[in-house]
Amino acid sequence: MKMLMNRLSRFENWYILQERRIGESIVKSNNQIDIVPSRTVSGTLGSVIAGGRIVEVASSDKAFLENFDWERFDKKSGYKIDEQDAEFELEIAEQKSYYEMPVKERVELINDVWHKINSQSKKIAFLKVALTHNRLVQQFVSAKKRLRQDIPRTGIIFSAIFYDKGKQKMIFGGVEAQGGIEVTEKLEYANRIADGERLLEATRVEPGSYEAIFTPEFSGIFAHEAFGHGTEADLFEKGRSMATNYLGKKVASELVNLYDSPSLSNAAASFLFDDEGMIASATKIIDNGILVDALSNLDGWLHNDIKRTANGRRENLFHKAYSRMTNTYFEKGESKLTDMISSIEKGLMLCYPTNGMEDPKGWGIQLEGLAAKEIKGGRLTGRIFSPVIVSGFVPDLLKSVSMVSDKVEIDGLGYCGKGKKEIVKVTDGGPYLKLIASVA
Amino acid sequence: MKKRIIEAISDISQWQLTKKSVSRIERYISAGRVEQQRYVNYTIFEGLLLKNENDKTHQANFYVSADDDPVAVVKEATNNLEYSSSPRWSLPERCLYKTVKLLDSEALRYESLEKMSLDTRKTLERFGNCLKYASGEFFSSVVSVEIENSLGLNASKKYSNFSAYINIVNEKGRSSDIELVIKKPFLEDMHMDLVLPDYAVFAIESADAASPPEGTFDVLFMGEALDTLFDYFVANAGGKSAFEKWSNFKLEQPVVETDNLTIHSVPLEKGFVKTSPFDENGLALKNYIIIENGIFKRIAASKRYADFLSIEPIGDIRCIKVEPGKQSLGSLYSGRFLQLLRFSTFEPNPITGEFSSEIRTGYFVDNGKSYPIRGGTITGKISECFKNAEFSSDITKRSNYIGPKGVRVSGIKVS
Numbered sequence: 001m002k003m004l005m006n007r008l009s010r011f012e013n014w015y016i017l018q019e020r021r022i023g024e025s026i027v028k029s030n031n032q033i034d035i036v037p038s039r040t041v042s043g044t045l046g047s048v049i050a051g052g053r054i055v056e057v058a059s060s061d062k063a064f065l066e067n068f069d070w071e072r073f074d075k076k077s078g079y080k081i082d083e084q085d086a087e088f089e090l091e092i093a094e095q096k097s098y099y100e101m102p103v104k105e106r107v108e109l110i111n112d113v114w115h116k117i118n119s120q121s122k123k124i125a126f127l128k129v130a131l132t133h134n135r136l137v138q139q140f141v142s143a144k145k146r147l148r149q150d151i152p153r154t155g156i157i158f159s160a161i162f163y164d165k166g167k168q169k170m171i172f173g174g175v176e177a178q179g180g181i182e183v184t185e186k187l188e189y190a191n192r193i194a195d196g197e198r199l200l201e202a203t204r205v206e207p208g209s210y211e212a213i214f215t216p217e218f219s220g221i222f223a224h225e226a227f228g229h230g231t232e233a234d235l236f237e238k239g240r241s242m243a244t245n246y247l248g249k250k251v252a253s254e255l256v257n258l259y260d261s262p263s264l265s266n267a268a269a270s271f272l273f274d275d276e277g278m279i280a281s282a283t284k285i286i287d288n289g290i291l292v293d294a295l296s297n298l299d300g301w302l303h304n305d306i307k308r309t310a311n312g313r314r315e316n317l318f319h320k321a322y323s324r325m326t327n328t329y330f331e332k333g334e335s336k337l338t339d340m341i342s343s344i345e346k347g348l349m350l351c352y353p354t355n356g357m358e359d360p361k362g363w364g365i366q367l368e369g370l371a372a373k374e375i376k377g378g379r380l381t382g383r384i385f386s387p388v389i390v391s392g393f394v395p396d397l398l399k400s401v402s403m404v405s406d407k408v409e410i411d412g413l414g415y416c417g418k419g420k421k422e423i424v425k426v427t428d429g430g431p432y433l434k435l436i437a438s439v440a
Numbered sequence: 441m442k443k444r445i446i447e448a449i450s451d452i453s454q455w456q457l458t459k460k461s462v463s464r465i466e467r468y469i470s471a472g473r474v475e476q477q478r479y480v481n482y483t484i485f486e487g488l489l490l491k492n493e494n495d496k497t498h499q500a501n502f503y504v505s506a507d508d509d510p511v512a513v514v515k516e517a518t519n520n521l522e523y524s525s526s527p528r529w530s531l532p533e534r535c536l537y538k539t540v541k542l543l544d545s546e547a548l549r550y551e552s553l554e555k556m557s558l559d560t561r562k563t564l565e566r567f568g569n570c571l572k573y574a575s576g577e578f579f580s581s582v583v584s585v586e587i588e589n590s591l592g593l594n595a596s597k598k599y600s601n602f603s604a605y606i607n608i609v610n611e612k613g614r615s616s617d618i619e620l621v622i623k624k625p626f627l628e629d630m631h632m633d634l635v636l637p638d639y640a641v642f643a644i645e646s647a648d649a650a651s652p653p654e655g656t657f658d659v660l661f662m663g664e665a666l667d668t669l670f671d672y673f674v675a676n677a678g679g680k681s682a683f684e685k686w687s688n689f690k691l692e693q694p695v696v697e698t699d700n701l702t703i704h705s706v707p708l709e710k711g712f713v714k715t716s717p718f719d720e721n722g723l724a725l726k727n728y729i730i731i732e733n734g735i736f737k738r739i740a741a742s743k744r745y746a747d748f749l750s751i752e753p754i755g756d757i758r759c760i761k762v763e764p765g766k767q768s769l770g771s772l773y774s775g776r777f778l779q780l781l782r783f784s785t786f787e788p789n790p791i792t793g794e795f796s797s798e799i800r801t802g803y804f805v806d807n808g809k810s811y812p813i814r815g816g817t818i819t820g821k822i823s824e825c826f827k828n829a830e831f832s833s834d835i836t837k838r839s840n841y842i843g844p845k846g847v848r849v850s851g852i853k854v855s
Contacts, residue, residue, distance in 0.1 A: 020507070029684065031748075032526040037517075040503040043482055053474045060482035060506040068479070107523040126684050161686050161791060168686060168791050204819065207654070207855030237471045238574035239609045240617045299475055318480045320468065357784030357798065361609060361617030364815055366784040366798035387789070389796035391817050419605060419619055440796060440817045440855040 003066050004046055005141065010070075011048040012077040015142035015277055018044050019317045023134035026106055028114045030126055033107060038134055045317040046070075047276075049077035054299060058318045079302050083144045086279065090272035091150045094180025098133040098154055101181055106131060109184065110156075117158055120193040123200065125163035131156050131184065132176070140277045147279075149272040153425075154183040157413060160193060164200045169386065171196030171352065171370060176412035176427075178266045195351070195371060195384070202386035205372055207440035211347035212390075213340055213432055216409035218369060220428030221353040223258055223328045224416065225365055226394045227251070228428070229358035231285050231293070232311070232323035232418075233300035241360040243291060244304075251291045252398030257331035258286035260295055262310050267327040268412040269427045275321045276312035283309045285328075289398075297323040313424050322418050330430030333404025340403045340434045342378035348439060349373040349380065350388060363394040372439060392438045403434035445485055445504055448514035452521075454490035454531050456589040456721060459483065464581035467553040469560075471574065477550075482506075487514070488721075490531060491521050497528045529747035534592040535724040537717040538708050543582070546627040547600035553578040556604055559632040564608065567640045574607040574617065580627075587722040595722040601713060602630050610643040614814070618643045618782075618801070623713045623839045638663070642781065642801045649814035652778060652804055652854050659818065659825075660772055660805075660848045663781035666841055668788070672822040673703055674757045675790035677730045679741020683748045686791050688823070689736040696734060696826040702763035703731040705740050706842070707755060713839045714758035725755045762843030765831030772832055772848045778813070779803040779846075793822035818852050825849040 001016065008014040023038030045058040046065045051074030057065050098106075114129045132155045140147040155176025162169045173192040177183045214222060227243070235241040252258075261282035264270050273279050276298045283293050296304070297312030300323045313324035341349070352370035359365060367390040374383040390397075410429035417423050442459055449455045466478040485504040490497055502517035504510045546552045556578045564573045580602050587595045603623040610616050620639045624630050661669050673695065681687035689695050707716055707725040718724055723743050730738055739751055746753030773779075782801035788794065796819045803810045831844040 020505075031683075033524050034499065034526070035520040035524045036501050037503055039486075040484070040505045040508065041482075042505040042507050054476040056476065056478045058478070058480050058482070060484070062506075064481050103520055103523050126686055161684075163686075168688075170789075170791050207817070207819075207853070234470075238607065239471065239572050239611065240574050240607055242615065299470070303470075318462075318464075318482060320466065320476060320478060355785060355787065359617070359784070359800075361615055362814075364784075364798065364800075366817075368796055387792075387794055387796055389798070389817050389819065391798045391815065420621055421605075438855075440819055440853070 001141065004044070004062065007066060007070050008046055008048055009143070011050065011075050013049040013079070013081055015047050015140060016044065017047070017275065017317055018139045020137045021134065021316060023132065026110050026131045027128060028110045029128040035103070041316045041318065043317055048073065049079060050074045051076060052078035083142065085144045087146045088272060088279065089148045092152055092178045094152050096181035098152065098180045113156060113187065117160065117189050117193060120190060121162065121197045123162045123164050123197050124160050126161040127158065129156065129158045140273060142277055145277050147273045147277060151178060151271060152180060153178050153268050154180055155412065156184040156187050158189060160196055162196050162200055167200050169196065169199035171199065174413050176268045178268060178270060198384050199371060199386045202371065202384045205348065205385035205388055205439055210437055210439050211344045211434070212437040212439065213344070213347070213349045213434050215349065215351050216429050216431060217411045218350045218353050218367070219330050219430030219433045220411050221356045221367055223330050223430055224325060224414070224426065224428040225356035225358045225367065226398065227258055227285055227291070228260065228325045228328045230360040230363065230394070231295050233294040233296040233304050233306055234323040235360055236294065236300065237303040242363050243294065243360065246291045247294070249291060250289050251395050252286055252289040253401040254289040255333055255404045256286050256289050256398055256401050257284065259284055259331060260311065260325050260328045262326035264327040267410055267427050269326040269425050274310040274312045275314040278308060278310040278312060280310040295323050295325060297321050315422050315424055319422060322422060324418065324424050325416060325426050327410060327427045329408055329410060329428060330404070330433065332406050332408045332431045335403040335405050337405050337432050340405060340432055341375055341380060343403065343434070344375045344378060347375045349375060350390065350437070364391070365394050365397065366391050389440050390437045397435055397437060400436035401433050405432035407431055441485065441504065441510065445487065445510045445514065448511050449487060449489060452489045452491065452518065454492070454590050456488040456531055456587065458486040459586045460486065461584045462581060463548055464579060465548055465550055465553060467557060467578045469557055469576040487517065489517055489521060492528055492530065495528050496525045498522055499524050499526060527748045529744045531589045531591055532593060532721050532723040532743045532753070534594070537595060537724050540708055540715055540717050541710055542597055542599035542625060542715065544600040544626045547580050547582045547602070552580055552602070552627050556602070556630055556632060560604070560606055560636065563633045563636045564640060567644070570610070570612070570644050571640055572609040572611065574609040577605040579603045589722065593722045595718045597717065600625055602627050604630065604632065606636065608639055608643045610647050612647045614647055614649060616643055616646040625711060625713060625715065629711060645812040646801060646814050649812040652799060652802070652813040652816040654855050656851055656853050658777040658848055658850045659852045660777055660779045660846050662779060662846045665780050665783060665786060666836070666847065667838055668786050669847060670703060670760055670762060672788040672790055672793050673731060674760065677736065677740050678756060679739055679745025679749060681790070682739050682741070683745050688793070691736055691739070693736055694734045695731055695736050696823050698826055698829050699734045700765060700831060701731055701734045701826065701829060702729065704728065704761040705730050705754070705757040706761045707758045709759055709761065709842065711837065712759040716758065719755040723753055723755050728754050730757065759840040760843070762831070762841070764833045764835050764844045766833055767830065769832040769834040769846045772830055772846050773805060776806045777848070778854065779805055780818070788822050795820060795822065817855050819855070820852040825851050
């Protein structure tokens with residue numbers, strides 16, 4: 001590291017990021033148990049700003065960086081960046097250490113969960129349960145900063161395929177958060193498996209505009225796709241986001257408050273510092289319906305009149321840092337779920353999101369889900385539709401929010417791409433939201 | 441490192457070691473300036489250990505990176521062996537490989553990135569102020585793979601990749617951001633000047649695009665929409681779905697009620713991103729017919745799943761060739777239908793075949809007149825809408841697809 005620091009210190013702005021990602025998945029399905037380590041990616045990244053552009057070299061071989069021809073790049077950055085001195089370290093504790101639990105017991109744990117879930121329904125034709133553990137260790141060094149973080153994350157995820165009378169449906173669920181084996185104790189599956197079985201009887205919903213309630217999971221994917229992507233500041237200069245025209249303006253009902261926070265306690269996408277050395281803190285994106293802030297990486301911040309936030313994230317250090325979300329969620333409101341349901345004469349409750357797609361420039365949105373539960377006369381009727389898709393214009397949806405429930409739930413299972421690549425760990429969530437949605 | 445790993449695993453009855461080295465250069469253009477340039481280089485060793493006992497196989501994987509102690513990593517993997525289990529399978533034995541051209545000498549030259557970048561700018565300049573060249577990301581990589589196993593198998597390849605991610609923005613009317621992704625193994629196939637103009641036209645026309653009419657329509661899939669149109673067939677034809685018993689296909693049975701669907705697995709076809717003479721276990725790959733005239737002919741399985749199913753291993757499907765039809769693309773433009781080219785995502789559920797997708801670029805065609813559309817959702821089920829599928833005789837070649845330039849299917853709900 002010292003030799004590389006010497007090489008880079010001729011630049012006005014430079015940093016080094018060392019990273020190690022390790023982990024494992026134990027996957028139990030009907031006929032197999034696999035123990036699969038995560039792809040270990042270890043290496044060193046040197047990053048400088050040279051004559052107005054960022055130049056980065058990343059390698060698993062330190063000598064490659066040390067011997068790289070850095071001298072051919074302009075040592076002047078072209079930007080004035082005032083950095084505070086900082087020296088921090090974060091080690092997230094595992095109450096029950098993953099690797100201190102013998103592999104035999106980890107396998108027994110996953111076997112036990114598999115059998116418990118499988119016993120919930122005779123219509124499960126195929127069931128896969130995975131115990132996952134990932135650990136990120138990073139060290140960041142610049143002229144003014146010395147940072148280190150060691151973040152373990154554990155999860156348990158299942159997917160079940162149901163079969164009956166020639167019909168097949170699937171459902172999935174799980175839990176993932178920072179920490180060790182203790183995270184798996186929060187797994188809930190009974191309601192989900194019951195709903196999975198009911199999907200076999202589901203029909204397609206009559207397409208149209210409905211009064212709808214988004215479950216916290218569905219609110220989460222909405223938060224992520226609606227204004228999460230749209231406020232990623234590296235899109236601003238490129239003219240790829242309509243949000244630049246709306247900063248400081250009303251984009252949602254005044255009941256709507258939206259955050260992105262990499263400092264959310266124990267959430268699966270939290271950290272001490274981002275992949276460009278920015279210390280984590282929460283960003284309020286929408287304040288009582290007004291779009292107030294954006295999410296920035298270093299380059300996005302340098303080229304836009306916005307504050308710098310800790311959203312410079314990479315798939316791993318062999319990838320570029322972009323403005324990316326972390327834990328994105330709607331703030332809780334004051335309504336009770338029961339009141340929200342009873343306020344709907346004819347509508348739907350949207351559940352189990354599977355996919356979403358952003359459109360920061362056009363503000364279109366697509367949210368796909370496994371189920372919509374029918375609400376009639378202020379009650380859930382028990383009828384279920386599957387699959388479902390919500391599409392529309394983001395501000396129309398957000399402005400139609402008329403009730404917000406009083407408890408936030410975060411779903412820890414998410415991953416997110418930038419366009420069609422650059423996958424990073426994210427979470428999202430929120431309370432139940434009542435709104436008007438176009439559902440098909 | 442390799443020698444140390446092989447010494448550590450030599451006591452295991454079956455092992456495979458893969459050395460993968462990646463070199464990549466990257467150039468990022470943002471609003472007309474060079475935002476960033478990157479140089480990436482890494483090597484990783486991937487190991488696989490197998491121990492067969494009676495009708496079961498115990499399996500463990502491991503990864504060794506530069507700073508790892510290979511002996512410790514292998515020891516941990518060896519300890520894991522007894523806790524994993526699957527039906528019995530073995531690694532492939534030594535085999536002969538077909539020769540396919542995979543490497544372009546232009547790869548890893550920064551000038552090649554500058555050329556792609558320049559071609560992009562020049563092509564878009566032809567459209568004047570109608571459009572903004574928002575961003576471009578240009579990559580060139582060379583990947584070297586060496587596989588050897590305890591049964592004497594020895595496979596190696598070196599392949600190149602070029603990719604471009606280009607975003608075009610239209611600020612007029614209903615503003616839009618259109619992303620074009622091109623991935624090819626050879627620089628000479630990165631035809632920015634031929635592909636980009638279509639996307640520029642989409643961006644311009646999307647300013648006046650209306651929502652699609654509601655109802656049930658025939659849909660002509662073209663362009664990007666073809667990239668995932670056949671994913672349901674690929675997933676259901678694979679060894680994994682057969683073994684896990686969720687495949688809807690049975691050998692020698694129709695996969696859909698149509699006799700004009702023929703799909704080949706073509707791993708040896710030159711010019712695809714996934715073209716390869718062997719798979720991840722070093723199994724030699726060949727081109728095969730998977731579905732012929734609507735009948736399921738062959739399960740495409742890796743060695744592992746083929747052994748589970750007691751069938752011949754031919755490898756997973758990497759690239760597909762769909763047989764063209766007898767009618768020209770022009771003759772598929774009849775009556776009222778939607779011509780769809782891009783979706784937010786189009787990913788039919790592999791288990792049910794159901795899909796719901798938001799339209800990003802398309803046209804409503806009514807008796808020869810074409811109106812740009814955008815937004816709205818199509819819903820349907822692959823097995824239903826392919827019943828009367830029609831395939832154009834004109835063909836197109838995409839990243840991992842060669843086949844009809846247009847595929848017209850019916851009974852798709854639009855809302």
